[in-house]
Amino acid sequence: KQEVTQIPAALSVPEGENLVLNCSFTDSAIYNLQWFRQDPGKGLTSLLLIQSSQREQTSGRLNASLDKSSGRSTLYIAASQPGDSATYLCAVLIDNYQLIWGAGTKLIIKP
Amino acid sequence: GAVVSQHPSWVICKSGTSVKIECRSLDFQATTMFWYRQFPKQSLMLMATSNEGSKATYEQGVEKDKFLINHASLTLSTLTVTSAHPEDSSFYICSARVGASTDTQYFGPGTRLTVL
Numbered sequence: 001k002q003e004v005t006q007i008p009a010a011l012s013v014p015e016g017e018n019l020v021l022n023c024s025f026t027d028s029a030i031y032n033l034q035w036f037r038q039d040p041g042k043g044l045t046s047l048l049l050i051q052s053s054q055r056e057q058t059s060g061r062l063n064a065s066l067d068k069s070s071g072r073s074t075l076y077i078a079a080s081q082p083g084d085s086a087t088y089l090c091a092v093l094i095d096n097y098q099l100i101w102g103a104g105t106k107l108i109i110k111p
Numbered sequence: 112g113a114v115v116s117q118h119p120s121w122v123i124c125k126s127g128t129s130v131k132i133e134c135r136s137l138d139f140q141a142t143t144m145f146w147y148r149q150f151p152k153q154s155l156m157l158m159a160t161s162n163e164g165s166k167a168t169y170e171q172g173v174e175k176d177k178f179l180i181n182h183a184s185l186t187l188s189t190l191t192v193t194s195a196h197p198e199d200s201s202f203y204i205c206s207a208r209v210g211a212s213t214d215t216q217y218f219g220p221g222t223r224l225t226v227l
Contacts (some may be wrong), residue, residue: 034155044147044206046155091218098120098220099204 002027002094006102014110015082021075021105023090028068031093035064035075038087038104047088048075080109113139115207117219124195125227132190132222134205139217140185141207146178149202149221158203161188195226 003026013019023033035047048057048064050073056065063076077084089104114137124130134144143162149155159180161167167180179191188207192199204221 036155044145044155044157089218099202099218100220101218 002030002092002100004090004092004100004102006088006090006105008105009103010106010108012108012110013080015080017080018076018078019080019107021077021088021107023073023075023102025071025073025092025100027094028071029094030068033064033066033073033090033092035062035073036089036091038089040086044089077107082109082111085109113137113207113209113217115141115205115217115219117203117205117222119222120220121223121225123225123227126196127194130192130195130224132192132203132205132224134188134190134207134219136186136207136217139207139209141188141209142185143208144182144188145206145208146180146188146190147204147206149204155204158190192224195224197226200224200226 005024007022030052032051034049037045037047048059050057050066061078066073085108087104087106089102091099091101093099116135118133122130145160146158147155148158157170158173159167159169161180161182163182163185169175177193182188202221202223204219206218
């Protein structure tokens, strides 16, 4: 059974720091892995999607890596800003097109 | 933890038919539910926000007459794809928020719709 774990559950850092969020999954048989951002009271915003054949994706200050064999993904945020404060979720797409979600990391960037 | 279920997990239908997808919060009451759609190899896109007892708020470009959303109870929201066509084939996922004053959402496993 596929399980997705995100560490840490919460993170608070000063503005300007680079940071890494972690996501691990137990079964390497995935179609893709996605990172999402969730703002309070709002729906999801998709940040990055990495296909199973890819190693990383970049968008602006965000970089996501995927090591399928070890069941790990990281989301790197460079030069963090207060506007980056949100909950970040990762999810893997598995057989039967089911999304298995991590519980999220709540990120607070202190001005 | 809180669980959100979706039914069915996958469905195949003929063009022109209507398909209903259910989203249920199993052990909590959800005042707000969100519906998303994801096309192959693309990111998840928000379709609409549904508040219990009121009309759903649709995102720009989403046809409200084609994608009917009903949120009649605090534990159930339904998405009906009317007169489905092959271009509606997609992955639909819902999420549920516990209350108006919380940002905690729980997500369903998704429903794969294939229209022939």
